[in-house]
Amino acid sequence: MTDSRHVPVMLQRCLDLLAPALERPGAVVVDCTLGLGGHSEALLTRFPEARLVALDRDKEALRLSGERLAPFGDRATLVHAVYDELPDVLDRLGVPRVQGVLFDLGVSSMQLDEADRGFAYAQDAPLDMRMDQSTGISAAEVLNTYPPGELVRLLRVYGEEKQAKRIVAAVVREREKEPFTNSARLVELIRDALPQAAKRTGGNPAKRTFQALRIEVNGELAVLERAIPAAVKALDVGGRIAVLSYHSLEDRLVKQVFAAGAASTAPPGLPVVPERYQPRLKLLTRGAELPTEEEIAENRRAAPARLRGAERVRKDVE
Secondary structure (H helix, E strand, O other): OOOHHHOOOOHHHHHHHHHHHHOOOOOEEEEOOOOOOHHHHHHHHHOOOOEEEEEEOOHHHHHHHHHHHHHHHHHEEEEEOOHHHHHHHHHHHOOOOEEEEEEEOOOOHHHHHOHHHOOOOOOOOEOOOOOOOOOOOOHHHHHHHOOHHHHHHHHHHHHOOOOHHHHHHHHHHHHHHOOOOEHHHHHHHHHHHOOHHHHOOOOOOOHHHHHHHHHHHHOHHHHHHHHHHHHHHHEEEEEEEEEEEOOHHHHHHHHHHHHHHOOOOOOOOOOOOOHHHOOOEEEOOOOOEOOOHHHHHHOHHHOOOEEEEEEEOOOOOO
């Protein structure tokens, strides 16, 4: 069994998608989700002329990947930032346009593997879940302080949890006795709250609740809503973007931005479509591409991945 901690998901396919844009001399590629640096290392190795700008909100990830990418010297610039801050980062670095952008969304292997971060429901840990532990509120604070109606909405929308009302009723009852601090108590409560039929489907019954809390704590969807359009805007003509999503909410958002960019905005009936109405993007994937069965067998964390790619085909017309 390969150590899944160090196996970047759909690596070869991501490199192939970005290759036509990154083989140009002086190309700049942005890894918006550096994590442990697996994708970044492969990008720098495969495209020896390219420069990398890599973002992560997790300081520990930046430290570890900094060691890994040290051999590439000044070809790699690592920045402590959330990926919706991409325009500011590029502005500070004096990089007006980039040739490639990669997003590998979701929780990094390191965050799942470090017990004290509280992301994994398989081991007891403090309910934290912040990707940047220097800012924001923890998952425990969300559970202990949000009104019941807001918690139900979170679980339904972000966790796609059909049993949200049952789980929240149990959470509210329990938090009045004693505030939540650790993940094991929450996992046990969810198991007890769910009907038997619901426990038999879809893996660990706590998975959807943990996903919802993580998305809320880190503002993931709101950040992504800003980040994907910003990344498209930063692309040079001929530049390419590849996005790996791990649940349907992320994938839907990426799909919508790409579809809008690939559509003509011309009013119906124009005999000739002016350039400002022409599509800005060309889709590079038919729908979302999935990992192969072989890859999933080697790296179980690849199983839910969905990959979409697009190419910038025209400038913004002012």
